[in-house]
Amino acid sequence: MYDFLIDDVEIDQTDDTNSISPPWNILIVDDEQSVHDVTRFALDDVSFEGRELNFLSALSGKEAKDILSAREDIAIVLLDVVMETDTEGLKVTKWIREDLSNSLIRIILRTGQPGQAPEKQVIVDYDINDYKNKTELTSQKLFSSVISGIRSYRDLSALNQNRIELKRVIKASAHIFKERYLHEFTNGALFQLTSLLYLEPNAALVNSTGIAALETGHKVKVVAAIGEYQSLVGEEPGDIIPKTVLDQWLDNTESGYSIINPNEVIVSFTTDDNHKSLLYLHSHKLITEDAKNLIELFVQNIAIAHENLRLWQEVEETQNEIISMLSGAVETRSKETGNHIIRVSKICELLAQKYGLSDDEVYAIKLASPLHDIGKVGIPDVILNKPGKHTPEEWEIMKTHSELGAQVLSDSKRPIIQSGAIIAMQHHEKWDGSGYPVGLSGTDIHIFGRITGLADVFDALCSKRCYKHAWTVEETMALIHEQSGTHFDPDLVKLLQDNLSVVLEIQNQYQDKN
Template sequence: MFYSEQYILKVIILSKNEYNHEFIAKILYSARIKNASINILHTYSIEECKTIINNNSDAALLFIDLEKPINLKSVDNELFIVTYIRDILKNKSLQIILKNSFAGKYTPDKIVMRYNINQFIYDKDSNENMILSSILSSLNSFETISLTEKSKKGLEQVIKSSSIIFELHSLKKFAVGMLNQLSLIIKSGSNLPYLNTSCFVASRKGKNFYILLGRGNFSSHIGENIANSVSSNTLRDFKLVISTKKNKFSKDHFILYFNNNYNNEMLIYFDKLTYLSKSSIKTIDLFCKNMNIAFDNICLNHELESTQKEIIFTLGEISEVRSHETGHHVKRVAEYANLIAVKYGLPLKEAEIIKLASPMHDVGKLAIPDCILNKPSSLTNEEFEVMKTHSKIGYDMLKSSNRRLMKSAAIIALEHHEKFDGTGYPYGLKGTNIHIYGRITALADVFDALGTERVYKEAWSLNKILLHFKNQKGRQFDPKLIDIFFDNLDNILSIKSTFPD
């Protein structure tokens, strides 16, 4: 089943004779075309006709009724409008009927071929039935060409949309992209000047589907169960789609179903539609097949990212456990670093990268001997030199990866012991020459380490830590980061209490 409504076929009549306009209009109004009405545009000169055509590029038919016979000398002038349409405007879909007679050797077949006219009607042979038959045949040809063009545009839109959607790696962005591209397909397939509809994307959680993204009437329903957001009749359609796993097109709405190899399911719903052609439905079905593959890719990326995050946290925890330190240390450092990065003004995505990469800051300690790593007393100068190598070792372990996350972790591992005044290690970098990732992680790491009991020291009191941080502003730590730290101390302490030892 597909949607249908009365659509308009525009017919232009070009003639200098008012009687010809009335005669052709009478024949046109007698025509019965399914689901279509005729809109007649009257023109009395070539210049007027040019203006009408320029303003009505979707016109279906131009009926030219010339009174005087065309001859070899007059043909170019009389049919200039046809040349303008075909050669200048490059309009091949507008059907052109010429009603005339020819003088001399210029026969209709030569005119039809030279000027790309669709039909010719001899004046002397013309009657109402012949003209009506020619008009109906031309309008039918126009519809066929229009459907072909719409299918072509729809296919082009699918290809373009697919390339856009396949670049998206977030489920939320995927949902936005789907609604945007489907709206374009519907609009281009229906020739509507604008698309006024309501729609949403829903994903399955447990036994129910919840709205992930909504527009129009559903913009305020995000997070709701679809059972509470649609009518009982529409809900029955949803249940049918979910059980059959097939798209459903109804008279005023449609529902699309997506699933993938990771047992994820998603629904897309468009409501308040007034027109959707068969070609648009075919285009949407084709689009859905492509998007099922994209849906698979997004979930695969999520799976890989989740695995990568888990590995990074696990390695970070292993390095802490090996040095007899709590695994919660890396969780707290990650949360502190994320908070400070956001407050510093880094983009949320970059702050997330720091949060995920910071647990690897001490991964190089895996290569430090136990006798040094877990020594309960102060290290000798020689032992401390060995301990300092963990930053370079950690960098070397991580630097070869092409993944942004691992590259960021390598930077943090290398530079989180550098100091703002240039007295840190391994390279004695100073000020903003230390990567912002290293500066942020250094502050987060030291705050948590000072407040935690280690084999070589007791935990410091909060007041002692805060005094130390004030003293180290511009020395060990970036002054701007210290200000951010104190401005957000309540949030910092809230994180500390959320992940206790």
């Protein structure tokens, strides 16, 4: 009955390359099986950009909706108008655009009864991409319509992917000096690059963290990757990059070079601080020379971002070392080991994570908590290191270390130091309001003060001091539970108990030297 599509000239295929890339998925929606068969026959062996066509079939509007609801990778719908109802195809069109909110799928409407759906009216009223009368539809016309639809779908998908990844890049750019955000930034940029070039997203950016002599060994890791390579971020590149490519890159003394082969791009760039980056991009589609400048620019910008990150990390590590040394000096003066502040910092980090604080807050308390007793620099040695019980007068002097510490740190505008000022001021406040220096209670005490106060007491009780022997873990936890709701935040006490095994591992790893 349906002899349309079979009386045309032979079609030249767009690409006869054997493809291992994902196919273009075409959904045929028609209530007559013969239409499905002849469509498959007419488009048999057609491929576009190295990707074959894969056909899915639905014999009704309902079946089409079920398939479209379950899949997000359909490029084209060849949609009949008259099926269960005289306007079923139009209903499916409206459902795709409005209910499914899919503006990417290309809809080609086909009808054998044009009177039921006049072309002019349908084109105006419905968001379709082509309208074909079955009686006039030859193999060549169907081929042209499908290839045009695929090309349009490809372009729109690339634009949509670029929009998504641009948001990712912008979000990461605000935090680019944090390594995990740099990965987000780089991955987003890789997706954008491959989308712009219409390449399958299989790409990796490799960084060499050591440029010492070859005999000392190179530390090479994947710092960003997409597609099939994504699981290798943070790992050695393994077999995804040919050994000859890696060896040439590591041995090469040039500041940069690029190689474009038919299916791969290799670009090397060395930053001013002598760190090397390598972009390796593999695609089943032919890579043209036109892509070279865009790829090289991408690698240069990412290399600069990594260089800036390393410079920032150097500044950050210097800051952290100064904080650690300053805190350690206070601990040494008070006859306590510097390992106490390390343990408190690690326990605070753990409790902050379990409490659900943000990554930035966890990072802040980890670095700032060692400053909790910085005010002890203003306490006379005779009181600070007294082996016996303090007199009431001595105890009042001893308590001033909280305010002294806050005063020392409060003038800084650096977030970590500001956090340290809060901790120094509030880590001796108590949940019931009986603490010092202000008498804050409950959640009026900053979470940093509550966490550090608990971590400090736990570790101090478990440790030997000039005025006491070390308590057992059981004795320490018994007191903490007894003081839950009076001295300590009950929620934090529960978190400490639930994660006690991890806390004890921290204490074991950072034991006092004496």
